[in-house]
Amino acid sequence: xxxxxxxxxxxxxxxxxxxxxxxGPRPDAGPDASLAGGPLDPAVLHEIAIAxxxxxxxxxxxxxxxxxxCDVTWDGVLVAQAGCRKKGSAGSVDAITGKxxxxxxxxxxxxxxxxxxxxxxxxDNALQDPSILxxxxxxxxxxxxxxxxxxxxxxxxxxDGVARGVYVAVEPYDKExxxxxxxxxxxxxxxxxxxxxxxxxxxxxxxxxDGTDRSDLEAAAAAVTGASxxxxxxxxxxxxxxxxxxxxxxxxxxxxxxxxxxxxRNNYYLYHRPDTDRMILLPHGLDDIxxxxxxxxxxxxxxxxxxxxxxxxxxxxxxxxxxAAMVAPGGAFDADALAATIASAQALVAATDRTDVFTTGDxxxxxxxxxxxxxxxxxxxxxxxxxxxxxxxxxxxxxxxxQCDDGGTADGDGCDQACRPExxxxxxxxxxxxxxxxxxxxxxxxxxxxxxVVPVDAAEARAxxxxxxxxxxxxxxxxxxxxxxxxxxxxxxxxxxxPYLGFTGIEPSGGASENCAVLDTGADGxxxxxxxxxxxxxxxxxx
Numbered sequence: 001x002x003x004x005x006x007x008x009x010x011x012x013x014x015x016x017x018x019x020x021x022x023x024g025p026r027p028d029a030g031p032d033a034s035l036a037g038g039p040l041d042p043a044v045l046h047e048i049a050i051a052x053x054x055x056x057x058x059x060x061x062x063x064x065x066x067x068x069x070c071d072v073t074w075d076g077v078l079v080a081q082a083g084c085r086k087k088g089s090a091g092s093v094d095a096i097t098g099k100x101x102x103x104x105x106x107x108x109x110x111x112x113x114x115x116x117x118x119x120x121x122x123x124d125n126a127l128q129d130p131s132i133l134x135x136x137x138x139x140x141x142x143x144x145x146x147x148x149x150x151x152x153x154x155x156x157x158x159x160d161g162v163a164r165g166v167y168v169a170v171e172p173y174d175k176e177x178x179x180x181x182x183x184x185x186x187x188x189x190x191x192x193x194x195x196x197x198x199x200x201x202x203x204x205x206x207x208x209x210d211g212t213d214r215s216d217l218e219a220a221a222a223a224v225t226g227a228s229x230x231x232x233x234x235x236x237x238x239x240x241x242x243x244x245x246x247x248x249x250x251x252x253x254x255x256x257x258x259x260x261x262x263x264x265r266n267n268y269y270l271y272h273r274p275d276t277d278r279m280i281l282l283p284h285g286l287d288d289i290x291x292x293x294x295x296x297x298x299x300x301x302x303x304x305x306x307x308x309x310x311x312x313x314x315x316x317x318x319x320x321x322x323x324a325a326m327v328a329p330g331g332a333f334d335a336d337a338l339a340a341t342i343a344s345a346q347a348l349v350a351a352t353d354r355t356d357v358f359t360t361g362d363x364x365x366x367x368x369x370x371x372x373x374x375x376x377x378x379x380x381x382x383x384x385x386x387x388x389x390x391x392x393x394x395x396x397x398x399x400x401x402x403q404c405d406d407g408g409t410a411d412g413d414g415c416d417q418a419c420r421p422e423x424x425x426x427x428x429x430x431x432x433x434x435x436x437x438x439x440x441x442x443x444x445x446x447x448x449x450x451x452x453v454v455p456v457d458a459a460e461a462r463a464x465x466x467x468x469x470x471x472x473x474x475x476x477x478x479x480x481x482x483x484x485x486x487x488x489x490x491x492x493x494x495x496x497x498x499p500y501l502g503f504t505g506i507e508p509s510g511g512a513s514e515n516c517a518v519l520d521t522g523a524d525g526x527x528x529x530x531x532x533x534x535x536x537x538x539x540x541x542x543x
Contacts (some may be wrong), residue, residue, distance in 0.1 A: 050169075052069075142251050474522065
């Protein structure tokens with residue numbers, strides 16, 4: 001473990017990785033005054049309305065590769081005939097009736113059309129991040145470390161007249177971004193996006209955005225995998241900016257970015273700068289951070305570039321140096337600076353006058369989770385500086401197996417002795433926010449005098465989905481229906497046939513391994529099956 005080493009390096013300072021001659025024509029750190037008054041002004045809760053013609057809704061919902069015509073009104077400015085497609089994968093994709101994420105290309109149908117300086121923007125739905133703050137925190141950390149990253153702003157979105165909640169508006173990586181960060185001559189370099197791939201071991205699964213010549217990527221992969229330890233810095237450094245890569249890896253370690261480059265081989269871009277003729281890493285899609293604030297700085301890194309850096313003592317020391325500087329007071333991962341960013345975003349969202357269930361639910365979860373994110377950042381900085389060594393339920397910090405921590409272990413105060421949110425009564429329902437397996441959800445409902453909800457028909461399922469959204473944000477919930485006893489015979493808890501089955505599309509699709517029903521709150525009250533030992537919150541019907 002390198003905690004003690006990091007503490008010493010933090011006291012001594014270290015290389016300011018990424019701020020050398022290759023850092024670009026302007027620093028990409030801290031608040032950007034050029035955004036003031038524009039569509040990504042971080043001091044504004046942006047109001048965005050999107051209209052998609054009825055005949056194009058199915059295409060938008062079913063085909064994520066195709067843009068459909070859409071009219072976008074952003075803070076009162078109408079951009080007609082833009083192109084919208086649904087974005088997201090795995091846990092971040094949602095139905096058009098729920099909270100879909102958007103990629104908006106303003107000039108897709110009207111050449112030259114822009115919104116302010118942008119010809120493209122994204123609206124991320126934060127389905128995997130109830131705080132709706134992870135991307136904001138992550139990209140600011142990278143920018144503070146001198147690593148170019150997306151700029152973001154908070155927004156509330158309406159689709160075809162129906163409010164869909166709180167989103168994160170995100171600047172894309174495109175030619176405008178590259179020109180802005182690296183200078184006018186840098187818009188034409190190869191830009192690759194990871195398709196869940198380690199570029200050094202699996203370069204074929206790096207998507208080249210424009211062009212066909214992939215020889216630069218092949219050279220970088222060959223250098224990372226083939227260079228000897230003695231020649232690694234020279235050979236890899238000739239094709240990839242090692243200072244920038246070390247700063248990038250340090251930022252991911254500080255953020256415990258387990259779904260990013262170093263641990264997940266995911267959510268990053270690789271860009272070949274024409275001016276330096278070297279490649280750099282860019283962070284992307286970081287809505288899953290700080291899952292385990294106890295992650296040690298010497299945790300084995302599976303991505304080949306990061307592993308090689310850790311294997312070579314001189315480079316490993318440089319990484320320790322960069323991480324120590326990052327978590328030192330005033331560094332890129334400064335708890336006070338990031339807490340101020342969190343507080344500002346939360347205040348913007350909390351001040352909305354929207355009362356729809358999507359926005360209300362997002363405000364509820366953001367209000368609950370913002371202090372959690374702030375506490376994790378502060379505690380992780382302490383861990384990496386060697387000031388703490390381990391966490392426990394009741395210490396005021398939400399650790400990996402916890403879902404809340406109010407600084408105590410008493411029941412009855414909203415966070416129980418196992419550090420899980422407690423159930424509460426609201427609007428005639430018992431709301432149980434803790435994400436638990438189904439047997440535990442059944443028991444929680446019973447303790448409160450209720451039972452897992454069982455919709456009597458499709459209309460009630462839609463109504464229940466909206467109730468859940470209003471209290472639990474984008475979370476799906478357990479239903480009191482199972483086929484555990486006999487495959488494909490769905491019965492309610494306690495016996496008896498379900499009053500109706502609301503499975504949609506290909507569901508139920510899990511066979512004998514998925515025997516419990518879940519209400520998909522983003523699918524207009526539709527159902528799906530899942531394994532009974534996964535974790536969801538619960539909505540309990542009271543007598």
